[in-house]
Amino acid sequence: MTFDICTENILDLLTSHAWDAGRGRQILFLKNRYYVFDNDMQLLDGGIIRYNEILDKIFIQNEDIKGEVFVTLEDGKVRLKGLLTSKLAGKIKVNTLLIKSLQELKAPYSRVADVEKHLTTTDIYKMLMSSTEIDNIFIYNFEKNLHFFSTKQSLQLYIRLSQFYFQSYDIRVLQSIGFYFSSYALHAKLYEEMFMFVISIQLSYEKGEVSKASLDSFVNRVKNRLLDAYAWRSTAISTNMINEILLYFKFDSPYLPTPQECVDQLYSRDVKTQREYAYYLYLMGDKVKAFEIEILKRLLDFYHADFLRFRKAFYRGALLEIKHPARTGDLTTLYALIKTLGNCKSSSKDVHLFFIFLVANQEERIEILAKEAMQKCTNSLKTTLSQLPITKHIYE
Numbered sequence: 001m002t003f004d005i006c007t008e009n010i011l012d013l014l015t016s017h018a019w020d021a022g023r024g025r026q027i028l029f030l031k032n033r034y035y036v037f038d039n040d041m042q043l044l045d046g047g048i049i050r051y052n053e054i055l056d057k058i059f060i061q062n063e064d065i066k067g068e069v070f071v072t073l074e075d076g077k078v079r080l081k082g083l084l085t086s087k088l089a090g091k092i093k094v095n096t097l098l099i100k101s102l103q104e105l106k107a108p109y110s111r112v113a114d115v116e117k118h119l120t121t122t123d124i125y126k127m128l129m130s131s132t133e134i135d136n137i138f139i140y141n142f143e144k145n146l147h148f149f150s151t152k153q154s155l156q157l158y159i160r161l162s163q164f165y166f167q168s169y170d171i172r173v174l175q176s177i178g179f180y181f182s183s184y185a186l187h188a189k190l191y192e193e194m195f196m197f198v199i200s201i202q203l204s205y206e207k208g209e210v211s212k213a214s215l216d217s218f219v220n221r222v223k224n225r226l227l228d229a230y231a232w233r234s235t236a237i238s239t240n241m242i243n244e245i246l247l248y249f250k251f252d253s254p255y256l257p258t259p260q261e262c263v264d265q266l267y268s269r270d271v272k273t274q275r276e277y278a279y280y281l282y283l284m285g286d287k288v289k290a291f292e293i294e295i296l297k298r299l300l301d302f303y304h305a306d307f308l309r310f311r312k313a314f315y316r317g318a319l320l321e322i323k324h325p326a327r328t329g330d331l332t333t334l335y336a337l338i339k340t341l342g343n344c345k346s347s348s349k350d351v352h353l354f355f356i357f358l359v360a361n362q363e364e365r366i367e368i369l370a371k372e373a374m375q376k377c378t379n380s381l382k383t384t385l386s387q388l389p390i391t392k393h394i395y396e
Helices: 010-015 121-130 136-148 151-168 171-183 188-206 212-221 223-227 239-248 259-265 271-283 285-300 304-315 331-343 349-361 364-375 378-387
Strands: 019-022 025-029 033-037 043-052 057-061 065-074 077-086 090-100
Touching: 010 025, 010 043, 010 065, 057 077, 065 090, 121 136, 121 151, 136 151, 136 171, 151 171, 151 188, 171 188, 171 212, 171 223, 188 212, 188 223, 188 239, 212 223, 223 239, 239 271, 259 271, 259 285, 271 285, 271 331, 285 331, 285 349, 304 349, 331 349, 331 364, 349 364, 349 378, 364 378
Parallel strands: none
Antiparallel strands: 019 025, 019 090, 025 033, 033 043, 043 057, 057 065, 065 077, 077 090
């Protein structure tokens, strides 16, 4: 009997699952295309279909055959009946009974023919999610269809790309991720994922796993989105996180704190605030040069009495050893400010003498940071040392 179109659209029925045609033939119908597989799921045939809902008829065409088959429903089974014309085999009579396949079939994407245009976005999404290989074909289909994927679909595909990237560090995959973050419709979840990815790639760069060229290329691709983060931030993205990322990559924004604001916050009663703003100053690099005196003044608060004793002895030509100098304040803030003062590349004798004090009298971590800071002002440091009573004999 003819299928009752009032009860269910026949095309919906055909595309609801795969069909078994017997004799090792499994058929998958899509909205505009069909595929035939053998029992080993190897693709045997495929082509275009066009459904006539008035006549319950399907027009079929591929490279070899074309024709029409009528569709009827018989006790829960589908019968295809009609006549096809083959260039190779001539006339082919079709009278095939289809039953629901026990195997789930997924549409393949061709590597030799442009068949993707016959697939729906959902078809392509399922293909990409089930694909075991992320290659140029995967990336091509992802980028081509990105703006047609739902928010959830695009996010799931991004997660696959992200996981693969941190296994392979494939530059082509990184470019595709950059395309996703820089061009997909804005939503809060996208910003959360973008910041998590930026932090991850930043850490990988610092471990030497990602090249500077790759990092710079990606960050420049998503720069505008990063700069808009203040307006799009969710509860998962703090203002501090945005500030740190923008300052790390040397981006300018009117929403970033100024060096003066950072210096003022170094005296905050909240230790966490001190740490955060000290770190901002470090990330600002040589932009803090004009605030060198204020930064040194804050650093001296950590060792005020012992440093004064050390400086007096040093200028008298005696090296005063203070094995356990009295230190006050937060250690993390101290570390950040030592590195910040090093970025000033100071020519000040007091700054140089403070570095010598840190090297001579501190624990290992502080000694290392002080030496690194001193190396950034090597030329002027030599001049200072040559003029100090305890060291100038070395230069005479």
